[in-house]
Amino acid sequence: CNNLWLDLQRLHDRLSQSGPVLGLPLIRNEKTVDPTDPTSPRTLQLETAMGAAIEVFPGARAIVVERGRFLPVKTTNELMLLRSDVFTLAEDARLVTDLPKLPGIDLDPRHYKTINQFDERVQIVPSLRDARSLRVRGDWTFSHPVHVTGDATLEDNGQQQSVPPDLH
Structure with a gap:
């Protein structure tokens, strides 16, 4: 569930009846203690799916909210889109796009998984307005303006590289 709207009075009433526990099912999520270090100790995160609260x-009731009403950013792939020229700030302070379809972004998780890795390698966000997709494999640095057109792939050659200005 990306968004959850609640009637706070009904939530208060329910918690007054049941105590501080809603009895939602638990989800077991395996992680590492330090998400930036895959060799750090493994741990379990117990969580609940708030959508189960229904x-x-x-x-x-569940209601469907159009995708244009919110922009979830859970991965650096989505972060690159959000920071690019694909979106503009509307007068009502919403981020909007006029593209019929957002470009697909697939960044190598070995080098772009965390925000620190992303910020280290993406010093200047590429122009993605004319892109259909961008797939990055390996350790590439975006250190100057880059314009992506159509479907573009950067292959891993085993060493750190700088992205060329025009990418097709």
């Missing part, structure tokens, strides 16, 4: 509120 089961504990009689009369609750």
